[in-house]
Amino acid sequence: MSETMIDILTVALIVGAIGAVIGFILAISSKIFHVEVDPRYDLILEALPGFNCGACGYAGCSGMAEGLINGEADVTTCTPGTALTYAKVKAILNGEDPDKVTVDEKKEKTTKKPARKKPEIKDVTNSDPRFEKIVKLLPGINCTTCGEPGCKAFADALIKGKKTTDDCRPLNKKQEQKDEINKLLNQ
Ligand code: SF4
Ligand code: SF4
Structure with a gap:
């Protein structure tokens, strides 16, 4: 066997050995640090x-x-x-x-709804032609977590530039509607 072949085989053996050691360490670590997740x-x-x-x-x-x-x-x-x-x-x-x-x-x-205090919802209107379209595209759950008293008030705030669509967290689950609203806002 040539010297070059011996060198290649030695390197391959070393790399293989290092890989085996790392694999062993990872396997042991995963056992030690394994966190049980409630199914x-x-x-x-x-x-x-x-x-x-x-x-x-x-x-x-x-x-x-x-x-x-x-x-x-x-x-x-x-x-x-x-x-x-x-x-x-x-x-x-x-x-x-x-x-x-x-x-x-x-x-x-x-069904009885939450024990938490019912948020105050305001029936806001806005004469902007985009208003009703935006209201329809919003989740409509009136959760008030955007800091506005309901989705209509939020639509009004969007048109007035006081809020952005990122302020409505439930809307993040509805990317298509979010994009549509942003398109309307940019008109
Ligand atoms: S966070 Fe979104 S869904 Fe909740 S009230 Fe505001 S606009 Fe409506
Ligand atoms: S964060 Fe999730 S669990 Fe909590 S009120 Fe909103 S939808 Fe329900």
């Missing part, structure tokens, strides 16, 4: 509306999901949530299948 977390996150609006008092739905698992949160403080949302979350917390949960329409309409 209900993802299910709850999926059952929540996903607006990340903060109306429940948490910075987003993930905070609410953690709060629910820790027994600190009350799902009915999720303003955009419905009776079905609440029932699904309850089922998950009880170790039941959320897909088997059904809620009759009547109950859905009469």
